[in-house]
Amino acid sequence: MNTRHPALLLLIVIVPLSLSCTTTAGSYTNKSHFVYPNSNVEPLGNTKATITRSSLFVPPSLTSRDVENVIDKAISKKNDADILLDYKTNTSLSNYGVGPLMYYRLEVSVEGTAADMTVGKQDLSRSNR
Numbered sequence: 001m002n003t004r005h006p007a008l009l010l011l012i013v014i015v016p017l018s019l020s021c022t023t024t025a026g027s028y029t030n031k032s033h034f035v036y037p038n039s040n041v042e043p044l045g046n047t048k049a050t051i052t053r054s055s056l057f058v059p060p061s062l063t064s065r066d067v068e069n070v071i072d073k074a075i076s077k078k079n080d081a082d083i084l085l086d087y088k089t090n091t092s093l094s095n096y097g098v099g100p101l102m103y104y105r106l107e108v109s110v111e112g113t114a115a116d117m118t119v120g121k122q123d124l125s126r127s128n129r
Contacts, residue, residue, distance in 0.1 A: 087112025
């Protein structure tokens with residue numbers, strides 16, 4: 001190997017590893033759980049939770065249970081919260097490198113309003129006339 005051009009060698013190694021790309025996507029949902037028709041829902045404030053996975057060579061994956069865990073984590077950050085309202089889910093997949101030398105980082109974040117839901121005791125079986 002030619003040692004007279006260390007800068008060229010450094011460029012050959014560093015440049016491919018410094019290439020990166022990030023793809024993002026998001027969705028909006030009005031509630032994380034079923035809200036009973038006879039319930040009182042009290043907003044408790046904003047909350048956010050994130051999960052991150054990384055891997056070499058192949059992109060990491062998440063299961064639906066992983067996403068449920070992120071939602072539960074966001075809810076648990078507020079005392080007395082049972083549900084997440086008007087929340088958005090953002091997903092970001094970044095890759096670094098070139099060819100087979102790839103490092104992947106997947107991040108999923110959930111942000112919304114944590115709320116306390118109390119099921120009421122009113123009888124809804126009869127119509128109110």
